[in-house]
Amino acid sequence: MEWNGYKKELVEKAKHYIDLHYEKNITLKSLNKVLQKNPYYIQRSFKEVLGLTPLRYLHQVRxxxxxxxxxxxxxxxxxxxxxxxxxxxxxxxxxxxxxxxxxxxxxxxxxxx
Structure with a gap:
């Protein structure tokens, strides 16, 4: 799988988790535990793919x-x-x-x- 496709897949998994658990206290650390990826990599990938941070996305969902x-x-x-x-x-x-x-x-x- 190409590198960019991998980032998109990671972001989709993160979005899915946020969509299902938005009422919980979601942090980069909690996403790290769920996705088994470096929190800063999650943050950078999210920003690169969606143009916003996981926290910003969480606020939008909420x-x-x-x-x-x-x-x-x-x-x-x-x-x-x-x-x-x-x-x-x-x-x-x-x-x-x-x-x-x-x-x-x-x-x-x-x-x-």
Missing amino acids: INKSKELLKKHTYSITTIGLEVGYNDSAHFSTKFKEQEGITPKEFRKQILK
Whole structure:
């Protein structure tokens, strides 16, 4: 298998793991244990193949999952943040606003209009 194909395969495995376990505390160290690859190699491969880091991808997955919950449930913002893997609502709101340009509360208001 060509080298670039190997990196893509590694990144797909990492993405798959993140997609399934996004609510857990995923770090390069935990990806290293799962994928049996050097954490810095995982980081570089991810950045090279997808143009973003594993952590950035994790945040995207979490925010997308939280948007589904905000649309379908009346859970509090704090509960949703905890549900998708954030330790507190402030961190969740910060990451949500970074990605979406609005807070989770504002997002929910737009949906309910």
